[in-house]
Amino acid sequence: MSESLDTGLHWRHATAAGQPVLRTMVVCDLADSTALVERLGDRRAAALLRKHDRLTRALIDEHNGREIDKTDGYLLLFERPTQAVSFALAYQRGLRFMSEAEEVEVHARVGIHVGDVVMWENSPEDISRGAKPVEVEGLAKPVAARLAALARPQQILLSGVAASIARRGHEEIAEDCPEAEWRSHGLYRIRGVAEATEVFEVGEPGIADFTIPAQRSVARRILPWWRRPSTISGASLLIALIIGTSIWAIVRQPPTIDFSARDWVVVAATQNQTGQDNYDNTITAAIRMSLRQSRFVNVISAQQVAQTLKRMKKDASAPLDRKTGVEVALRDNASALIVPRLANNGHELVLSAEIVDSNTNKIVKTISTKIQSQSEIVPAIDDLTRSLRASLGESMAQIKSTSIPLAKVTTSNLDALRAYSLADQAAGRGDLNLSVDLLNHAISLDPKFASAYAAQASNYFATGNMTQARREIDKAMKFKQHLTPLELLKLKAMALTARSSRTAATAAWKMIADLYPDNAAGANNVGLNYAAELNDCDSALPYLQHAANLPQPLQPVSLYILASCQLALGHEDQAIQNFKRSYAEGFRGRFLALADAYVATRQYTKASTFLTNVPSDIDTIVSLSTRRALLVADQGDLSSAENNIRHALQTIPKPIYNSYGWSLRLEYIGILWAQGKEQDALDQTRHGLKQLLSIPVDKRDDNPYDFPVLVALFSRWAARLGDVQLAKQSIKIINTDKGLRGFPIRAQLVTVTQAEIALKEGDPEKAVRIATGADTHPLWELLEVIARAKAAAGDPGAAAAYKRVIAQRPLAFGELFENELGICTRAIQWNFAVLDYAKVLSKTDPSAASRQASIFLDYWRIAPSDLQAVITAKKLMQWSSSENLKSSRSLSDRP
Incomplete structure (x- = not known):
């Protein structure tokens, strides 16, 4: 991104100093982006979104802004409000022109605020692991975001301070947009800001309609009493209203906090003033567990609080006090903080809780209850949480229907409850x-x-x-x-999940996700099951997007799975961004699919840099070795890929070899086969199947990989490498109705094996019938064997089948089943499919075949010249240019 030299130096100076600096924050949010994708379809929507990104980034450069973050929209930083306003006007104008050109409505909401921010640059190592180059923190960021959320599509909303400064430079803005007009929409109470804020709109006539923003929970408009809808003219009605209001005030206290159904609360550490440390953690955990029964109040989990504290650079193990708790609540968009207290009062205990409005940091209510003996502590917590729920606005009917005593749904033993709480942490x-x-x-x-x-x-x-x-x-x-x-x-x-079919488990998690939308377990698991067990990323996407936006400790995992799905569906740019977000949020270990996304888009240098910075340890060695092999294999250097895998197999500890090592062994077979070392590959396949089938039946489920999936994959290689009898015997063990019904991945891989057997037995037509019968949410492996079978059968649809295989390169790299099992071999086969497509074309269109063979050689530019696939590609190019090319000439001499 281009910047003026002065601007860049100034920002870097601020970063180095670590001091707050005054900056203008801009949040641009695409309106109804999910509906846009559903309306246009994945490919057209992806193309449109790429055009949107190019437009936005060009305007950022033009107006000397800086991109900080991007999801569906952008988080931007400008030095002056005039720059931000000029950018926003040009952005809305550009979207109008793009909508007209593409004949589809694309709208965005924009929020602008000025305030102090703290900036720092991440280290190159952190950036290589997915962190953003620049981090920005400060109240200006959430305020700008809430203004964007308040805005209607096509609206640009500014805080009073941003509008005041920008309007002083109106002449500068007029140079770019002379028709710009300003409107005040009055005072708003913005969540997180103690004082009322005047909200302004700037826009161009014909683009902005200057409508009053919609009411949102993030910001509420403050109206004078005579303009409120409840005002009724007429003296008699006014008197009746006053009387009625007085009676209402007597029987019910007015709301003391802006809390809506399904808003979130944070529970602080209990202020234990009894001197008995066995109450530490226990009271807080019990209150949190009791509150979770509510369908009205959502509770931020202890794990999520710890993650938020880490992002704030604070000690996550320290007790959460009121001051820090309010900061956590604001960051996690929680409306209230609950501060419990346990104190001695003579011979009794007093359990109390303060409700603190996180937006104003004011105590709005204190509730207390007395405890005569230790046996009354758990029932007292029940009473306290019922009162808390009522004070937050939950109806008594709701409370009664979802208030099971803690002793019944957890335990009455405080020591057991404390151990449970510590186990959760x-x-x-x-x-x-x-x-x-x-x-x-x-x-x-x-x-x-x-x-x-x-x-x-x-x-x-x-x-x-x-x-x-x-x-x-x-x-x-x-x-x-x-x-x-x-x-x-x-x-x-x-x-x-443990005992039944994947479809049944998915349905069970889907019911939880639909009934309890704010509980991340449902959305996380149904998304994962759709993606990894049913190979249906289209259905997984909305659940994963929802889970990734919930305040929950597994948010980095949700982002990672979401990114994998986006990669499989061909949304590579979004996938890369979300992989980076996942790593930036702390996701670590053997999950290295950012490298897959880089290799899929042929950004090999970035993939290499990323992998270089991954530490090689017992958790990462298998995945890291696989990705190193993938990096070179996708470019044709199969010898280096083989060395990577062989070295890993020889050096990993035996427990890893016997568990995650199955992944390396399958990759080793595929790489040997690709180099024409078919006997070595067959020996490895036979040895692997022998070991697999010798695992006792009662131990087969303790492997990190699904046993039937492993058997199917090894059996597939047995068939392709010529041992059809072994493939048949092995596949028979898992090819049962009980073993396959409700397990789509297993069923498809068994189908692939059966098709390979038919091909090896010389019956390609049968292979086509077998494989096409399973073509629902197909694995890439199934698409590939369909294309090969059609080509072998002389099917006129072979060329179209290969085009489909090649177009699904993202799926080959984004398949999630068994943690990307077989990804290196899929990359090799994808490149071979490019060459196979050239062979099919050579029978009808020699020129097209020559171009396709040239594409293959370009992809595999570092492959050795004596590799059979390279020799075949060069022959194709030579033969296609020869006048004596004969359509009957055989080109089956590739591995």
Whole structure:
């Protein structure tokens, strides 16, 4: 992005100093972008959005702005409000012209605010891992965002201070837009700003209609009493209203906080003034768990609070006090902070809670209850949370219908509750071993603690120990009467995930997502299941987008899966941005799909830089070795790819070899095959299948990869490499109605294997019938075998089938099943498909075949000249230019 030298130096100086500087923040938000994609379709929408991005970035440069972040819209920084206003006017004008040219309405909302911000530049290492080059923090950012949210499509809204400064430079703005007009929309109460703010609009006649902004929860208009809709003229009615209002004030207190249904709250650490540390964490955790029963109040989880504190560069392990709690609430868009307190009062205890308005930092209500003995603490928490819910505006009918006593849905044992709370915190830090130990302790104190069993099952799910996860689920089910309705639904969904079909599990998580839209577990799991288990990223996308926007600790994971889906669907730019956001939010480990996105778009240098900065350890070694092989294999350097995989197989620890090592072994087979080393590849396949099938039946579910999927993939190679009998014997073990019904990925891979068997047996027509029968949400592997089978059968649709395979390069790199299993081999096969397409074209259009072969050689420019695929491509180019080219000439001499 171009900048003036002075501007760039000034920004860098501010960064180095780390001091607040006055800047203008601009938030541009595309209106109804999801509906736009649905209306236009993925490809046309992607093209339109790319044009939008080019327009926006050109205008940013023109007006000396700086891009800070981008999702559906942009977060921008300008030195002066006049620059920001000139940009916004030009942006809305550009969108109007683009809408007319594309014959589709594209609108945006723009918010502008001036204020102090703190800026710093991330290190090159952090940037290579996905962080933004420049970070900006300050109240100006959320205020600009809330003005954008308040705006209607095509509106540009400014805070009073931004408008005041910009209007002084109106002559400068008039140079770019002489027709610009200003309107005041009056005073608004903007969330996060203590004082009322005057909101202005600037726009061009014919583009902006200067309509009063719509009422939003982020900002509410302040009207004088005589303009309010409730005002009624007439003396008698006025008197009646006064009398009625007086009676109403007696029987019910007016609202004391701007809190709406499904707004969020943060629960601070309990101010324990009793001197007994066994109450630390316990009271806070219990209040949080009790409040979660509400369908009116949403609670920010402890794990999410910890993540927010880390982003604020604060100690996440320190107790959350009121001052920091308000900051966390503002960052996570929570309307209120609950501050519990436990104190001695003679021979009794007093449990109280303050409701703090996070926007004004004022206590709006304090609720308290007395406790005579320790046995009354848990019932007192029930009473307290019911009062909290009522004070936040929840009706008594709602409270009664969703208020099961804590002792019934958790435990009455405070020590067990404390262990459970600490286990939850340990799991949030990724310390699953400690979490397991703490939950075991909680269960030993209360053997009927169903929530603890359910949490233990989640831990075992995370480690891939499905056998133990099932045992914990069964234990939790014995005491299911001690679970809330939501927890019971989650447990049933987990049980289906562990024992039933993928379609049944997806339906269970979808019900949770639809019934409890603010609970991230439903949206996360239904999105993951659609993407990774059903290969249906179109259906996954809205759930993942919703989960990625919820204040929840797994937001980085949601972003990662969302990005993988976007990559599979061909939205590569969005995928790269969301992969970076995921890493910037702290997502780490073996999940390195940003490299896949870079390789898919042939940004090999960026992929190499990213992988160079990934530490090689026990968590990353398999994925890192695979991506290093992918990087060179997609360019034709198969020898280096083989060396990468072989070295990893020889050096990884035995426990990793016997678990995640299956991925490397499959890649090794594919790379050997691609180089014509078919006997070596077959030997590896036979050895792998022998080891797989020797795993005891009761241990097959404890592998991180799905056992039937592994058998199908190895069997596919057995068939393709010539051992049809082994392929048939192996596939028979998993080709059962129980094993495949409701498991679309398994079923498709079995179909691919059956098609490979038919091809090897010389019956391509049968292979076509088998493969095309499964063409619903197809894996890339299925598309590839359909094309090969049609070509072998002389089917006139072979060319179209290969065009489809080649067009689905994003799917080859974005498939999520079994954590991108087989991605390196898919990249190699995709390049071979480019060459195979040239062979098909050579029979009818030699010139087109020559061009296609040339494309293949360009893609594989670093491939050795003696590689059979390269030799074949060069022959195709030579033969196509020869006058004696014969259509019957065989070109089947490639691996």
